[in-house]
Structure formats: C-alpha cells, structure tokens
Amino acid sequence: MIFVTGGTGLVGSHLLFNLLRSGKQVRALKRSSSNLKLALMTFSYYSDQAEELFQKIDWVEGDILDYHSMEELLAGVTDVYHCAAMVSFHPNDHDSMLNNNVKGTANLIDAAIFNKVKRFCHVSSIAALGHTQDGTEIDEETYWIPSKQKSAYSLSKFFSEMEVWRGIEEGMDAVIVNPSIILGPGNWDIGSPKLFQSIWKGLGYYTKGENGFVDVRDVAEVMTQLMQPETFSQHKNQRFILNAGNMGYQEFFNKIADALQRPRPKTFASDMILQVAWRAARMASFFSGKRPVITKEAVSGSNRINHYNGSKIQRSIAFEYRGLDHTIQDIARLFLKDVELLTPPIKKKKRSTSQS
Known part of the structure; x- marks a missing residue:
C-alpha cells in the first residue's frame, strides 16, 4: 500500500497518475475541502481512461497536523510520498505555513516510524538549499545558511527537510528530492501554471534574474524510480x-509568449520598480481589504541569478530530463486547449428587420 x-496539487496529481x-495500490490523503476535480483534470491530460484510473484511488480524509489520524492512516502502508506543502508569500500566512509544513512533516515522520514504513519520499525544494558566493552552480552539498533574506517559505521547507533527516537518524529510510521551479499543467490560477495565464492575458514586465526549471513529469518519474525497492536500497x-536546466526569466517568459502566440513582455522590472510595485500593492490592499496582488517576498530575488546542478540523479539512476523547450510547448498546448473549452462561443447577433 x-x-x-498533496494528491490534488501539481506534483501529487502527476505522481498519482x-x-x-x-x-499500484494507492491511498491518498485529502481534506474535506479538497477539490478532487483538479487531480482528475491532470489525469485527463494524459489518458483517455482518466476516470477509470482515478476511481482506483482510495481517498481518505485527514489532516497532517493531527498526529493520531496520521498514525491510523499509515497502518499497513509500505511507501509514503509526502508532496503536501503550503506555499505562500503573504506575510499573514507565515506562521500558519511554518506550522503546517514543519509540524505536518514531523507528524508524518513520527507516524511512519511508528508503523515501520519501509520507504519514505519527501518533496523538498531548492528553497531549502544554500547559495554559492562565487556564482558557481548550487548542488546537494551547498548547505542552507540562515539569512534575513530567506522567505518564510524557504524557512518552512528547510525545517521540514530537517524533520526528515531527524527521522533518518531515528531509523527511518528516506529519499529527498529538491526540485527547482516545477513546470506543468494544472490549476492555472496558482503557482507556475499561472505564469502561462498571466502571459496569455498580456503580462508586460520581465526581470533579469535566472533560475532552474524542471518538468513536473520528470519529478514524478524520478520519485517513482527512487522508490523502487532495489533502487531505494x-x-x-x-x-x-x-x-x-537554468534559464533567464526574460528568455523563459519569451518562450511562453511565443508558444501561446502572445506578445513578449517588453518592460524590464528593475529592483526599484519592483519595490514601488509591492509597496503600492500593499497600500491598495489596505484600502480595499483584499490581499495584495504582489508582496515583498514574492518579488524578492526576481533579478537574482541562481544556477542549479541537477546531474546527480542522472548519475544515480537511468533517467534523462525533458528539454525545457519541449516542456513549455506541451504546457502551452494544454493551456490553449483549456482556454478553448472554457471560452463560451460567441453568439451571432440576429439581423434586425423592420417593416415600413
């Protein structure tokens, strides 16, 4: 078992597929408020038998913040994939995100140890890694260093990963994956899929930062390969x-725009412009009572250059990454298909006639 x-999220839904x-026989955790249609939509992207496959999932209701429910739900489980995590760059969410991501992981680790789970796969992030001082590529040995510039999300992923290492010290066996920015289709209103929606709607700004990117299908494939008993051992x-691969944001945005046949963003958003923008958004939020469109944490590092080395996994298992150009084209195709399905047909106006 x-x-x-996190089965309704980007990584979790692709992993379930x-x-x-x-x-495989799969038990997936959900909340009472979880939208299972998002996971089913992922299945439909890749299979004509999406509904049939989806019905085989044993969905169970629970909360990773409730240790006792985790202990009960992990009874008889041999493998755990921990994909769930709260992602937010809003200041009001800092405490709840730290609590959810860190305590939730700790509960899951303790329940796994109690139930003698054989294999545990934790989805961490490059946010849990450090930064090099000389601009060289960041690898698995580039350790996290405390800094005021670290986002609350980064803190939550670092301390969540520490809970996994703690579990390993206590006798549990685990593997950890640290994906860069994960690209894939799904909920077009959040995360990386929202970038496709934003550029479709006419995003006019770009930044000159650089970062790493990876296809969500590659993340799911690596996770399943690593958890095969022989490979895991x-x-x-x-x-x-x-x-x-590593790519500049300007080039990345341009590739999306080209794939969607939309204008490329033309205005460079300098650090100064970004500072004005998040302050203006905060002021507008104060008067409207709504959450700001952008926050300080969300734009922090947008012009920073970070390069990541993802070659260790290729040296460890039989695996090759999909090319980023191919990934962007695939996501754009699915986005345009969804847009077409959601766009109501334009009704032709009836020609009015008059009698004299």
Missing part, C-alpha cells in the same frame, strides 16, 4: 536536486 499526501498507471538517505 502506498500513501500520498504515474502510480495508478503502473497498477542503493540511494536511500540522500537528497537529489531535480533541475532540467
């Missing part, structure tokens, strides 16, 4: 950066 958290397609208790 395999247990998956891989597992079900391989004939060879590579357990290690972390793996998952990064298909």
Whole structure:
C-alpha cells in the first residue's frame, strides 16, 4: 500500500497518475475541502481512461497536523510520498505555513516510524538549499545558511527537510528530492501554471534574474524510480536536486509568449520598480481589504541569478530530463486547449428587420 499526501496539487496529481498507471495500490490523503476535480483534470491530460484510473484511488480524509489520524492512516502502508506543502508569500500566512509544513512533516515522520514504513519520499525544494558566493552552480552539498533574506517559505521547507533527516537518524529510510521551479499543467490560477495565464492575458514586465526549471513529469518519474525497492536500497538517505536546466526569466517568459502566440513582455522590472510595485500593492490592499496582488517576498530575488546542478540523479539512476523547450510547448498546448473549452462561443447577433 502506498500513501500520498498533496494528491490534488501539481506534483501529487502527476505522481498519482504515474502510480495508478503502473497498477499500484494507492491511498491518498485529502481534506474535506479538497477539490478532487483538479487531480482528475491532470489525469485527463494524459489518458483517455482518466476516470477509470482515478476511481482506483482510495481517498481518505485527514489532516497532517493531527498526529493520531496520521498514525491510523499509515497502518499497513509500505511507501509514503509526502508532496503536501503550503506555499505562500503573504506575510499573514507565515506562521500558519511554518506550522503546517514543519509540524505536518514531523507528524508524518513520527507516524511512519511508528508503523515501520519501509520507504519514505519527501518533496523538498531548492528553497531549502544554500547559495554559492562565487556564482558557481548550487548542488546537494551547498548547505542552507540562515539569512534575513530567506522567505518564510524557504524557512518552512528547510525545517521540514530537517524533520526528515531527524527521522533518518531515528531509523527511518528516506529519499529527498529538491526540485527547482516545477513546470506543468494544472490549476492555472496558482503557482507556475499561472505564469502561462498571466502571459496569455498580456503580462508586460520581465526581470533579469535566472533560475532552474524542471518538468513536473520528470519529478514524478524520478520519485517513482527512487522508490523502487532495489533502487531505494542503493540511494536511500540522500537528497537529489531535480533541475532540467537554468534559464533567464526574460528568455523563459519569451518562450511562453511565443508558444501561446502572445506578445513578449517588453518592460524590464528593475529592483526599484519592483519595490514601488509591492509597496503600492500593499497600500491598495489596505484600502480595499483584499490581499495584495504582489508582496515583498514574492518579488524578492526576481533579478537574482541562481544556477542549479541537477546531474546527480542522472548519475544515480537511468533517467534523462525533458528539454525545457519541449516542456513549455506541451504546457502551452494544454493551456490553449483549456482556454478553448472554457471560452463560451460567441453568439451571432440576429439581423434586425423592420417593416415600413
């Protein structure tokens, strides 16, 4: 029995598809408020038998913040994939995000140890890694250094990963994956999929930062490969950066715009412009009572250059990354298909006639 958290998210839904397609028996955690249609939509992107596969998932209701429910739900489980995490760059969410991501992971680790789970796969992030001082590529040995510039999300992922290492010290076996920016289709209103929607709507700004990117299908494939018993025994208790390549944001935005046949963003958003923008958004939020469109944390580092080395996983298992150009084209195609499905047909106006 395999247990998956975060099954309605970008990574989790793609992972579920891989597992079900391989004939695995899967128990997936959900909240009472979870929207299962998002996971089913992911299945429909890749299979004509999406509904049939989806019905094989054993959805169970629970909360990773409730240790006792985790202990009960992990009974009889051999493999755990921990994909669930809260992602926010809004100041009001800092405490709840730290609590959810860190305490939730700690509860899951303790429940896994109690139930003698054989294999545990934790989805961490490049946000849990450090930065090099000389501009060289960041790898698995580039350790996190405390800094006031670290976002609350970065803190939550670092301390969540520390809970996994703590579990390893207590006798649990695990693998950790640290994906860069994950690209894939899904909920077009949040995360990286929203970039496609924003450029479709006419995003006019770009930044000159650089970062790493990886296809969500590659992340799901690596996770399932690492959890195969023989592979797991060879590579357990290690972390793996998952990064298909490094690219500047301007080039990345341009590729999306070209794939969507939309104008490329033309205005450079300098650090000064970004500072004015998030302050203006905060002021507008104060008067409207709505959450700001952008925040200080969301734009921090937008012009920073970070390069990541994702080659360790290629040296460890039989795996090759998808090219980023191919990934962007695939996502754009699915986005345009969804736009077409959601756009109501234009009704032709009836020609009025008059009699004299």
